[in-house]
Amino acid sequence: MTPIERHGADTPDANRPLRADARRNRARVLEAAEAVFAAEGVGASTEAVARRAGVGIGTVFRHFPTKEALLEAVLVARMRALVAHARAAAQGGEPGPALFGFLEHVIEQSATKNAFADALSGAGVDVTEVVGDVRGELLAAIEVLTAQAGAAGALRGDVGAAEVIAVAVGASHAAMWAPDAKIRATAVGVILDGLRKMA
Amino acid sequence: MTPIERHGADTPDANRPLRADARRNRARVLEAAEAVFAAEGVGASTEAVARRAGVGIGTVFRHFPTKEALLEAVLVARMRALVAHARAAAQGGEPGPALFGFLEHVIEQSATKNAFADALSGAGVDVTEVVGDVRGELLAAIEVLTAQAGAAGALRGDVGAAEVIAVAVGASHAAMWAPDAKIRATAVGVILDGLRKMA
Amino acid sequence: MTPIERHGADTPDANRPLRADARRNRARVLEAAEAVFAAEGVGASTEAVARRAGVGIGTVFRHFPTKEALLEAVLVARMRALVAHARAAAQGGEPGPALFGFLEHVIEQSATKNAFADALSGAGVDVTEVVGDVRGELLAAIEVLTAQAGAAGALRGDVGAAEVIAVAVGASHAAMWAPDAKIRATAVGVILDGLRKMA
Amino acid sequence: MTPIERHGADTPDANRPLRADARRNRARVLEAAEAVFAAEGVGASTEAVARRAGVGIGTVFRHFPTKEALLEAVLVARMRALVAHARAAAQGGEPGPALFGFLEHVIEQSATKNAFADALSGAGVDVTEVVGDVRGELLAAIEVLTAQAGAAGALRGDVGAAEVIAVAVGASHAAMWAPDAKIRATAVGVILDGLRKMA
DNA sequence: GATGAATGAGCTTTCATTCAT
DNA sequence: AATGAATGAAAGCTCATTCAT
Numbered sequence: 001m002t003p004i005e006r007h008g009a010d011t012p013d014a015n016r017p018l019r020a021d022a023r024r025n026r027a028r029v030l031e032a033a034e035a036v037f038a039a040e041g042v043g044a045s046t047e048a049v050a051r052r053a054g055v056g057i058g059t060v061f062r063h064f065p066t067k068e069a070l071l072e073a074v075l076v077a078r079m080r081a082l083v084a085h086a087r088a089a090a091q092g093g094e095p096g097p098a099l100f101g102f103l104e105h106v107i108e109q110s111a112t113k114n115a116f117a118d119a120l121s122g123a124g125v126d127v128t129e130v131v132g133d134v135r136g137e138l139l140a141a142i143e144v145l146t147a148q149a150g151a152a153g154a155l156r157g158d159v160g161a162a163e164v165i166a167v168a169v170g171a172s173h174a175a176m177w178a179p180d181a182k183i184r185a186t187a188v189g190v191i192l193d194g195l196r197k198m199a
Numbered sequence: 200m201t202p203i204e205r206h207g208a209d210t211p212d213a214n215r216p217l218r219a220d221a222r223r224n225r226a227r228v229l230e231a232a233e234a235v236f237a238a239e240g241v242g243a244s245t246e247a248v249a250r251r252a253g254v255g256i257g258t259v260f261r262h263f264p265t266k267e268a269l270l271e272a273v274l275v276a277r278m279r280a281l282v283a284h285a286r287a288a289a290q291g292g293e294p295g296p297a298l299f300g301f302l303e304h305v306i307e308q309s310a311t312k313n314a315f316a317d318a319l320s321g322a323g324v325d326v327t328e329v330v331g332d333v334r335g336e337l338l339a340a341i342e343v344l345t346a347q348a349g350a351a352g353a354l355r356g357d358v359g360a361a362e363v364i365a366v367a368v369g370a371s372h373a374a375m376w377a378p379d380a381k382i383r384a385t386a387v388g389v390i391l392d393g394l395r396k397m398a
Numbered sequence: 399m400t401p402i403e404r405h406g407a408d409t410p411d412a413n414r415p416l417r418a419d420a421r422r423n424r425a426r427v428l429e430a431a432e433a434v435f436a437a438e439g440v441g442a443s444t445e446a447v448a449r450r451a452g453v454g455i456g457t458v459f460r461h462f463p464t465k466e467a468l469l470e471a472v473l474v475a476r477m478r479a480l481v482a483h484a485r486a487a488a489q490g491g492e493p494g495p496a497l498f499g500f501l502e503h504v505i506e507q508s509a510t511k512n513a514f515a516d517a518l519s520g521a522g523v524d525v526t527e528v529v530g531d532v533r534g535e536l537l538a539a540i541e542v543l544t545a546q547a548g549a550a551g552a553l554r555g556d557v558g559a560a561e562v563i564a565v566a567v568g569a570s571h572a573a574m575w576a577p578d579a580k581i582r583a584t585a586v587g588v589i590l591d592g593l594r595k596m597a
Numbered sequence: 598m599t600p601i602e603r604h605g606a607d608t609p610d611a612n613r614p615l616r617a618d619a620r621r622n623r624a625r626v627l628e629a630a631e632a633v634f635a636a637e638g639v640g641a642s643t644e645a646v647a648r649r650a651g652v653g654i655g656t657v658f659r660h661f662p663t664k665e666a667l668l669e670a671v672l673v674a675r676m677r678a679l680v681a682h683a684r685a686a687a688q689g690g691e692p693g694p695a696l697f698g699f700l701e702h703v704i705e706q707s708a709t710k711n712a713f714a715d716a717l718s719g720a721g722v723d724v725t726e727v728v729g730d731v732r733g734e735l736l737a738a739i740e741v742l743t744a745q746a747g748a749a750g751a752l753r754g755d756v757g758a759a760e761v762i763a764v765a766v767g768a769s770h771a772a773m774w775a776p777d778a779k780i781r782a783t784a785v786g787v788i789l790d791g792l793r794k795m796a
Numbered sequence: 797g798a799t800g801a802a803t804g805a806g807c808t809t810t811c812a813t814t815c816a817t
Numbered sequence: 818a819a820t821g822a823a824t825g826a827a828a829g830c831t832c833a834t835t836c837a838t
Binding site for chain 3: 753756775780792
Binding site for chain 5: 417418419443444445455456459463464465
């Protein structure tokens with residue numbers, strides 16, 4: 001129905017760099033969505049997100065054509081941040097602390113905001129499908145951390161990146177569920193200890 | 200939110216004798232609710248529950264005055280089952296296997312059905328408030344298991360019942376997130392290893 | 399998902415005779431829909447229909463799960479009325495007047511309310527699909543009228559029921575379009591004359 | 598509703614010179630609108646029209662300040678084409694064939710695209726109001742054809758231009774409704790026969 | 797003049813909850 | 818007690834229209 005999509009003719013590049021204000025609004029909406037969903041759960045209304053972002057509903061739907069798309073975008077954004085963090089950690093000093101520092105960061109974040117993904121999966125969204133590319137990137141980034149830590153003798157031999165992620169997800173939830181800071185610290189400590197090289 | 204939930208059990212005549220068929224219906228609804236919410240998430244409609252239970256909606260609401268009340272009842276029922284399981288385990292043979300066997304049961308269950316609680320907490324319900332009595336009972340039952348295992352030298356010294364529960368919650372989620380059986384087994388193993396006595 | 403749909407056990411017959419008040423409401427909604435869509439076009443809101451019927455929106459959607467379903471139901475109802483009228487006409491006296499009287503009735507009705515179907519087809523609904531059974535019944539009923547009139551020498555030899563319907567649809571629109579009564583009468587007369595036996 | 602539509606034509610410099618590209622865009626939009634509305638009904642979105650025309654929405658609204666204005670413009674354009682066709686026909690050879698050829702053209706067009714006007718009238722727009730001038734022109738052009746055909750004895754004596762138009766509208770709809778080509782041909786034939794001189 | 801991002805009223809649809817039967 | 822029809826407040830989403838770029 002849109003044969004050529006030619007609508008500028010002299011616009012330098014085809015797939016729209018997105019006007020400056022549009023870009024700004026998109027970011028604001030994403031931010032607002034993250035905050036609102038973290039605070040009220042995925043059941044929060046799209047209007048609430050719009051209000052928080054200070055834009056009209058129409059704007060939210062222009063950028064994310066579906067509520068699910070918005071949810072996905074939030075998830076992807078969060079994962080992208082994790083990827084960046086993991087890469088930075090891999091660059092840093094000692095392998096062991098690099099990996100465990102990263103994990104603690106993940107857990108901390110999840111604990112205050114909301115768990116790795118599961119408000120989504122609880123709502124019936126197939127998380128795996130959604131995150132596509134990013135999932136691969138995250139896996140790769142963690143693979144590096146894992147390999148380094150393994151080589152340095154700081155990590156159990158039988159675990160790879162996938163296992164580390166699963167364990168991190170678990171630790172996040174343990175942290176969320178723990179009724180107080182002391183219990184939280186112990187529980188997380190226990191779980192992470194499970195990852196360390198056994199004597 | 201509905202503290203006076205306490206229904207029957209050992210008060211043979213008191214509050215509500217509850218006609219035989221009414222009792223049966225209550226049970227059917229609860230069962231249906233568990234199945235439906237497990238399958239479709241907490242967003243599933245109350246009508247779907249009624250349909251599955253083979254009763255009219257009116258009946259569902261007669262027994263559980265609110266959708267939230269129904270959700271809570273499901274959660275409480277599941278925890279009650281855990282309590283029973285934990286007590287049975289404590290009666291059995293060796294302390295170490297008793298505790299870890301129980302934990303594996305919990306994790307397995309959560310993994311196939313759905314996590315310990317969090318569809319609820321994802322929906323903004325304060326789980327801690329809700330479960331009131333049962334939470335105490337579960338804690339007590341696990342305390343017994345924990346103490347026995349600790350005395351037998353099968354459990355890290357610095358963890359009590361609360362920590363064990365948090366770790367179990369974590370392990371459940373690790374299991375749910377793991378993409379395949381092999382990774383699931385390793386991740387759960389790692390976490391439970393964290394609980395064992397360190398050399 | 400609804401294995402048996404057993405919800406009465408002693409309700410005499412299975413597929414719900416529909417409670418008395420429900421039946422009444424369904425009829426009211428249908429009537430209201432006919433009036434509202436006739437007056438404001440198919441673009442009229444479902445709420446307007448509910449208001450006119452004196453019921454809540456929910457009730458409209460309980461009976462007709464979709465706006466399209468409501469539209470279809472209106473169309474089917476109207477066609478059913480035509481079928482009844484055609485059958486009655488076939489019972490009556492002379493074949494020629496029976497057919498042409500019926501056609502005039504159809505045209506008159508369409509002219510005041512709105513055309514045979516096309517607000518729908520204008521809205522992209524595939525009318526043919528929708529009316530299924532009724533279409534067949536109408537065709538059959540008109541077939542009878544047509545055959546009788548043909549035998550009586552009051553109808554052109556080369557037209558059957560389908561052609562008669564098409565011509566009636568045409569005449570309805572001619573009537574709707576005509577700017578005044580005199581022109582309307584002449585135009586309709588011209589078209590119906592086309593159907594009569596040529597000398 | 599936009600009476601001052603009168604644009605250019607024989608006023609070479611007056612109201613708006615209208616830049617060359619603007620003129621081109623106006624035409625493109627009109628064309629696109631005709632195609633889109635024909636294909637998807639009047640419910641089609643203005644954006645769809647813009648997309649099809651290869652312009653931004655803003656441009657559509659600059660030329661036609663309202664969706665209704667756009668709809669009207671499409672209708673007027675179509676009628677203008679008919680006027681031209683009618684005038685050409687009047688110039689041609691024998692009166693009878695001239696009139697009936699014209700009518701067949703009208704019917705054919707309507708049948709493939711969509712009926713004379715009624716998606717509009719179905720949407721609650723008062724078509725008569727809208728077309729103002731053009732309606733008069735069309736009437737006049739057909740008056741000529743009618744008079745010629747009448748004088749040549751090829752047309753019933755009691756019908757004038759208005760009746761012919763009404764009948765043409767009817768025939769268009771008969772054609773649209775007919776389920777197959779054979780029935781369509783017969784039904785249209787019947788209606789047009791009604792217009793011919795009776796023996 | 798052209799563009800397309802922003803707007804928000806309005807629409808369809810769902811669902812917890814109530815209440816006459 | 819049980820039923821299921823009725824209710825109406827949201828929710829998600831669309832689209833004509835405006836206006837800064």
